[in-house]
Every structure is written in structure tokens, then in C-alpha cells.
Amino acid sequence: MSFLTRRGWISAVVMALLAVLPPVFFLTGNAFYLDLATRLSILAIAAVSLNLILGYGGLVSFGHAAFVGLGAYAVGIPAHHWLYGGLDFLATTSGFVQVPLAVAVTALFALITGAVCLRTKGVYFIMITMAFAQMIYYLIVSIEEYGGDDGLVIDTRSELPLIDLDNPLQLFGLAYVSLLVAMLLVRMITRSRFGMVLQGAKGNEERMVTLGFNIYAYRLTAYVISGAMCGYAGALLGNFTTFISPEMMDWSRSGELMFMVILGGAATTLGPVLGAIAFIVVEEILSSFTIYWHLPFGLMLMGVVLFARGGLMGLLRGRREDGE
Amino acid sequence: MDLSLLIIQALNGVQLGLLLFLVASGLTLVFGILDFVNLAHGSLYMLGAFICASLTFLFGNFLWAVLVALPLTGGIGYLVERFVARPLYARNHLDHVLGTFGLILVLDTLAHLIWGPAGIAVPLPHWLDGQIALTETLVIPSFRLLIIAAGLAAAAGLFWLVNYTRLGMLIRAGASNRTMVSALGIDIQTLFALVFALGAMLAGLAGMLIAPITEASIGMGNSIIITAFVVIIVGGIGSMKGAFIAALLIGLIDTMGRSFLDDIFKLAMSPEAAETSAPAVSAMLIYIIMALVLALRPQGLFPPRTR
Numbered sequence A: 001m002s003f004l005t006r007r008g009w010i011s012a013v014v015m016a017l018l019a020v021l022p023p024v025f026f027l028t029g030n031a032f033y034l035d036l037a038t039r040l041s042i043l044a045i046a047a048v049s050l051n052l053i054l055g056y057g058g059l060v061s062f063g064h065a066a067f068v069g070l071g072a073y074a075v076g077i078p079a080h081h082w083l084y085g086g087l088d089f090l091a092t093t094s095g096f097v098q099v100p101l102a103v104a105v106t107a108l109f110a111l112i113t114g115a116v117c118l119r120t121k122g123v124y125f126i127m128i129t130m131a132f133a134q135m136i137y138y139l140i141v142s143i144e145e146y147g148g149d150d151g152l153v154i155d156t157r158s159e160l161p162l163i164d165l166d167n168p169l170q171l172f173g174l175a176y177v178s179l180l181v182a183m184l185l186v187r188m189i190t191r192s193r194f195g196m197v198l199q200g201a202k203g204n205e206e207r208m209v210t211l212g213f214n215i216y217a218y219r220l221t222a223y224v225i226s227g228a229m230c231g232y233a234g235a236l237l238g239n240f241t242t243f244i245s246p247e248m249m250d251w252s253r254s255g256e257l258m259f260m261v262i263l264g265g266a267a268t269t270l271g272p273v274l275g276a277i278a279f280i281v282v283e284e285i286l287s288s289f290t291i292y293w294h295l296p297f298g299l300m301l302m303g304v305v306l307f308a309r310g311g312l313m314g315l316l317r318g319r320r321e322d323g324e
Numbered sequence B: 001m002d003l004s005l006l007i008i009q010a011l012n013g014v015q016l017g018l019l020l021f022l023v024a025s026g027l028t029l030v031f032g033i034l035d036f037v038n039l040a041h042g043s044l045y046m047l048g049a050f051i052c053a054s055l056t057f058l059f060g061n062f063l064w065a066v067l068v069a070l071p072l073t074g075g076i077g078y079l080v081e082r083f084v085a086r087p088l089y090a091r092n093h094l095d096h097v098l099g100t101f102g103l104i105l106v107l108d109t110l111a112h113l114i115w116g117p118a119g120i121a122v123p124l125p126h127w128l129d130g131q132i133a134l135t136e137t138l139v140i141p142s143f144r145l146l147i148i149a150a151g152l153a154a155a156a157g158l159f160w161l162v163n164y165t166r167l168g169m170l171i172r173a174g175a176s177n178r179t180m181v182s183a184l185g186i187d188i189q190t191l192f193a194l195v196f197a198l199g200a201m202l203a204g205l206a207g208m209l210i211a212p213i214t215e216a217s218i219g220m221g222n223s224i225i226i227t228a229f230v231v232i233i234v235g236g237i238g239s240m241k242g243a244f245i246a247a248l249l250i251g252l253i254d255t256m257g258r259s260f261l262d263d264i265f266k267l268a269m270s271p272e273a274a275e276t277s278a279p280a281v282s283a284m285l286i287y288i289i290m291a292l293v294l295a296l297r298p299q300g301l302f303p304p305r306t307r
Helices: A006-027 A031-056 A064-084 A095-117 A122-142 A168-191 A193-203 A205-210 A215-241 A251-264 A271-289 A294-307 A311-316 B003-034 B041-059 B062-088 B093-115 B142-164 B166-176 B178-183 B188-214 B220-235 B240-268 B271-296
Strands: B131-133 B139-141
Touching: A006 A031, A006 A168, A006 A271, A006 A311, A031 A064, A031 A168, A031 A193, A031 A215, A031 A251, A031 A271, A064 A095, A064 A122, A064 A215, A064 A251, A095 A122, A095 A215, A095 B271, A122 A251, A122 B093, A122 B220, A122 B271, A168 A193, A168 A215, A193 A205, A193 A215, A205 A215, A251 A271, A251 A294, A251 A311, A251 B093, A251 B220, A271 A294, A271 A311, A294 B062, A294 B093, B003 B041, B003 B142, B003 B166, B003 B188, B003 B220, B003 B240, B041 B062, B041 B093, B041 B188, B041 B220, B062 B093, B062 B188, B093 B220, B131 B142, B139 B142, B142 B166, B142 B188, B142 B240, B166 B178, B166 B188, B178 B188, B188 B220, B220 B240, B220 B271, B240 B271
Parallel strands: none
Antiparallel strands: B131 B139
């Protein structure tokens, strides 16, 4: 079993700490740390899903924040109509409608934009994914009904049976379990035949084409899966912040997601989660010292890119596991 | 819709197109020759605007400020090349993107530290602040004409530089075969640094020209850089001619879409539906155009011939 490797042990310890520490902090009166862990878990889901195409697929998508944002608006818009009327067919607070809606909308957006983006390669792909995300950003900004630039307050969280999302502990529990499921899902995908083809195409596209695989279809499928998972993360994020705005799909948000993946270690199961943890914790520490925290933060990003290749997982890797 | 409004908006579109070209041409130069993706190009545009604003207050004259700010922006471009871009040339595009993403945070925060959080309005000299009446109903600000003239002059100068000078010859040679150029005894490092500095100056010039209209502000570079990406994707990455045509096209389509799309929609649907849908569609218009171009020609309209 893979649990005997050093990576396996580290994964188990990190995920166990993430499960236990935040509720302990919460119950001892430090509610702030539970909120931090909830946000962290949700962003980690987005990073894990980005890792599927960025790390394993080798497709540098710079537009994943758009999926997160769309997922959040799929919660916010039905809740808005439920409260203020209009568009009755959409008006609901039921999580059984909102969450599938978030997944469906983002999957559809991924299918349409992916069909165009994946016709291109390399730097074109980076710029086009970025441009499509910006398109959604401007679209939301231009719709005044949903607050435009100012954003939208979600007055009622999604209603689910058994779970009360207004309870911070239960919301964290949902985010944490979702993260575990997302990690297992991506792990299963990458170890399946489908995932092997995807990784094969990253290593040598021509070889896979010569072997008879329709690379385009494989990549598009992976892109849609990744987008839909990000949409799910967005639905959770909307429920967590209860305030959504176009700013959450700004391209710097997409850059941050990419950075979490690279910082933790691309194409590893735990990497994006470690990256998200390191990112959020450093951000939190620096921003408590100075409002100019972006300066040391930016320098740190540049330092990681220039000097720490392979990310945190690369540093933690055992000698015998170099081949993994 | 009346004719003078159409002409004014067309001129605004050309003005936006030329500014986009100044930003996109630097991106094209750097990508075409160095194969380097510089996300922080927009920050150089912003720095150009801020430096020009400070110098305008120092000298009391906008034109002198531009003349001094240009080499300063070029110098910043040189430093960026030396300390950020050069170590990354051998890496993949993902590392370029992430490294320059970090650089954006650094440069934006430095601008915040030096110039404060609020934008800075740049005053114009009196002779530029007026308006020119082209016909009785057609009045346009003289500074906008200056932007168009300066943009065209910069485009012509760049065309001359790339096609008719020794430096331009080396730039073109470097774009088609880097190794060969350096094997022929050309100092490729210096050439790269010069190209980078030139790109920074062009972006800085665009920032200086727009500053008196919109004011210099933090984050101004981050909104134009995406549009500049759309321009070079539509034009064909690495093609100067493509960047020029696509920049004018995108500038015109964007400006025209924002002002006339609701009128056009009213021909086909109820005024109410047109009023609500037009802003949303015009916000997405250039991206839809980009998607259409890519669906038909994935390499852009004018892909460079060499390579």
C-alpha cells in the first residue's frame, strides 16, 4: 500500500491535523482559525481540481477563478431571486438545486470554452483561458441586477437536509469531507486508463496520437471535470463568504490557484493541499504585519519559481520515491 | 444615430487601438524574440503613467516629463530583464507566468508605497487642453488627436526600426534563429536586454499618453494587459503587423460596441430587451470575436512566417 511511503505518511498526518486542529481551536474559543481552515479547504478543492489539468495534463489554465466565481453565483443568483422575486423557475434556496446548478453551469462553460481553447497550444492556451475568464468577469460586472461591480450578498445559505451550513463547524466538516473526496477522485482518475492517457499526452503528445488516442477528447473531458469540480468549490465558497463579487474571478485569483498547485507540487495528490495551506497561512501572517504585504509575498512567489522547483512535495520527497 | 457621434466614437476607437498596439507591440517583441511571456508588461504601463505624473509636477511641463520618463521606464525594463526574465528564459511558459505574476504584486505594491493608494491626475499644458472643431458639430479634444498622432508615430518608428536598421535586422534574425545569431558573434544578451527595454518604453509611453485622460492608478496595467493579450492572439503571436491590425480592430469593435450595440439590438428586439442585453454583450464582444477567430484560424489572423 502506498501508505507505507514517506509521502503517504505525510499525507495522512497533514490531513488528520487539518481535520482535528480547526474544531479544537473553535471549541477553545478561537473561531477565527476555523474560518481560516474552511476557506483553506475550499480553495484547496479548487487547487486539487486545477492540478488535474495543470499538473497531470500539462495544460496551463489561467482562468480557473472563473469557474469558482460561476459556482458561487449559481448559489447567489437563485437565492437573490428567492428573496426579491423575478425569474421564478430559478428562485430557490435548496442546496439540491443550487449545487447541481453550479456544477452544471461550470461544466457547460468548461465544455464551450475548452472546445475553443484546446485547439491551441502553449502560450496561446494560457492567454485564451485567461481571456475567457476575464470575459465572465466583465459579464458579471455588466449585470446590474446582481450587483455588478459591487457584488451580491447571499442572504440565505443553501438549505441541505441533516447539515446546517449556518453552523461553522458543520460547514467546515462539509468542506473538509469534500476536499477528501476531491483528492480521492483526482487520484482515482489519474490512476485509471483515462488518467494514463492524459499524462502520456503531457509527456509526449505525438506518441499518444500515433498510438491512436484522440488526445483532444481526453483533454476536453479532463477540462470539463476540472471546471465542474471548481464550480462545486465555488458553491461552497459562496456559502462560506455569503458575499460574492466579480473580484473573486479576477485573473489574479486564477494566478493564486496556479501558484498553490506549483508551490505544493504539481501532479501529486497532496501537493495542491499543502500549497493552499502554505499560501493561506503565509498570506494571513504577512497581512497581519503590514498593508504592504503583497511586496514580500510577491518576492516569495518569485523566489519559489526561481529556486524551489518541484514545490514543497519535492522537498519532502523520500530518496527512494524519486520515480513517483 | 447621428454622423458626428459616429466619427467621434470611431476616433476614440482608433485612439484605444493605438494605445493597445503600444502595449501589444512590446509583448510581441518580447515574446517573438525571447519566447518569454511577460505578465508584468502591464505594470510597466502603470509605472510609465506614475513616473510621468510625478515628473509633470516636478517640471511643470507634460512634454518634458514624457521625454524624461521614457528612458526611465526603459531602464526599469532593463532591470526587469536582468533580474527576473533572464534567469527564466530557459524555463517553461508556466514558470514565466508565475514569476512575472509575483513581479506584478511587487511592482504594484511598490507603486502603492511610493505614490499612495489614490490615483494621480496629470495636468496638461493649456495648448493641449483645448478642443479642436473639425466641423460645426464635430468637436474633439486636441489631446486625443495628439494621442492618435503619437501612437501612429510610434508605430511608424517601430516599423522603421525593425525593418530598416541594423538593430532591427538583428531583432528579426534573433526571432527566426537565436543560436545562429549568437554564433555569428552578436552579443545576444545585450540584444535581448535592449528588446526588453524597448518593449517597456512602448508600454510606458502608452501609460503616459492615457494618464492625463484617466489618471495614473494602481491596477491600471492589469486591466489593459488582458486586452493586449486578446490583441496578440487575434493578430497572431509574434507578428508585428498582426498586432497592429488586430489592435485597431479590437479598439474599434470595443468602442463601437459599447456605444452603438443597443441601437443595433433595437432593430431586432424590443427596446427593453436591447437595453438589458446590450451592456452584457458589449462587455463580452472582443472575447467573442477572439473565440470566433480562434475557431476559424487557431494561429491568429497573421501568424509570423518564420519559425
